Amino acid sequence: MRIQDVPDGDLAKRGTGGDREAFGELVARYAAAARRVAHGVLGDPDDADDAAQDGFLLAWRHLGRYDPARPFGPWLMRIVANAATDRRRRRRVRQAEPLSPAAAAPDDSPADVTDRRAFYSALRDALATLPERQRKAVVLFDVEGYSHREIGEVLGVPEGTVRSDVFHARRALRSHLDAWKDWKGKNG
Amino acid sequence: MNDLNAFDHAPDSELGSALRAALSAADDDTFVRDVMARLDQPVTSWDVLGTWVRPGLAAAVVLTAMAGFWLGRAVHPATQPVPVEEALTVTAGNGTMTALISAESPPAIDVLFQSTNDDH
Numbered sequence: 001m002r003i004q005d006v007p008d009g010d011l012a013k014r015g016t017g018g019d020r021e022a023f024g025e026l027v028a029r030y031a032a033a034a035r036r037v038a039h040g041v042l043g044d045p046d047d048a049d050d051a052a053q054d055g056f057l058l059a060w061r062h063l064g065r066y067d068p069a070r071p072f073g074p075w076l077m078r079i080v081a082n083a084a085t086d087r088r089r090r091r092r093v094r095q096a097e098p099l100s101p102a103a104a105a106p107d108d109s110p111a112d113v114t115d116r117r118a119f120y121s122a123l124r125d126a127l128a129t130l131p132e133r134q135r136k137a138v139v140l141f142d143v144e145g146y147s148h149r150e151i152g153e154v155l156g157v158p159e160g161t162v163r164s165d166v167f168h169a170r171r172a173l174r175s176h177l178d179a180w181k182d183w184k185g186k187n188g
Numbered sequence: 189m190n191d192l193n194a195f196d197h198a199p200d201s202e203l204g205s206a207l208r209a210a211l212s213a214a215d216d217d218t219f220v221r222d223v224m225a226r227l228d229q230p231v232t233s234w235d236v237l238g239t240w241v242r243p244g245l246a247a248a249v250v251l252t253a254m255a256g257f258w259l260g261r262a263v264h265p266a267t268q269p270v271p272v273e274e275a276l277t278v279t280a281g282n283g284t285m286t287a288l289i290s291a292e293s294p295p296a297i298d299v300l301f302q303s304t305n306d307d308h
Binding site: 020023024027028030031032035036039044048052056119121123124137139145148163174175177 | 207223231
């Protein structure tokens with residue numbers, strides 16, 4: 001069986017025994033999600049990468065505490081989200097934030113790229129105004145696809161609280177998205 | 189989106205796509221290599237020290253508070269309790285009060301008035 005086909009739990013078991021290749025596969029599987037969750041918490045991509053790395057290192061050191069009978073993603077995301085929160089407390093403020101490379105589609109005109117980047121920047125700013133738990137909840141739910149129950153485990157709150165957080169976050173972010181769509185409809 | 193949809197149990201794919209694009213970073217491969225390289229780095233004494241910063245600070249606060257309390261008591265010692273016999277001796281130097289308290293039968297009225305007059 002190729003390592004790409006090995007389930008998370010089996011990889012984690014192998015990682016517990018010191019198998020770096022197995023853990024590396026887990027890192028590869030969850031790198032993008034961990035970076036996004038950390039970015040959602042911190043708002044800065046460099047800080048987010050540092051926090052996500054911290055999270056993976058902590059996961060590696062404490063892999064023996066993971067219960068293979070449960071999904072690996074929520075366990076890891078809890079560590080990453082906590083690492084991001086910890087770094088948020090300690091970090092210095094950075095003023096300049098590089099634009100996301102994901103903001104441009106290959107066939108966009110320069111004007112489209114600029115518009116899209118401006119929108120994503122506004123969306124990140126809007127996300128940054130939300131309470132931290134709402135940010136985590138909406139990113140984990142709408143971006144990463146975790147269930148309310150799993151997010152509740154990640155955040156250590158009841159499922160109903162997660163639903164409420166997602167609701168409020170969506171309502172705030174949706175207003176930006178809808179405004180941008182209206183603007184694009186009139187100007188695009 | 190109305191409020192009902194905002195409370196939907198299903199992920200909002202449109203908002204999710206926008207957030208994904210806004211939050212995604214480039215070059216996951218490099219990130220993975222960086223993480224794996226850090227796995228090989230030994231844990232430094234500074235890392236260990238860093239994990240002890242918060243508990244250390246908490247312990248220092250507790251110790252400082254305890255030391256302050258101890259010093260405060262040393263500078264302003266609490267009044268030592270005085271044995272009852274000594275207090276009675278001071279109050280009633282002629283021993284009348286002691287006799288009144290330790291007597292098995294009620295005192296005569298003149299003795300009682302005598303005791304009160306002695307106090308004043």
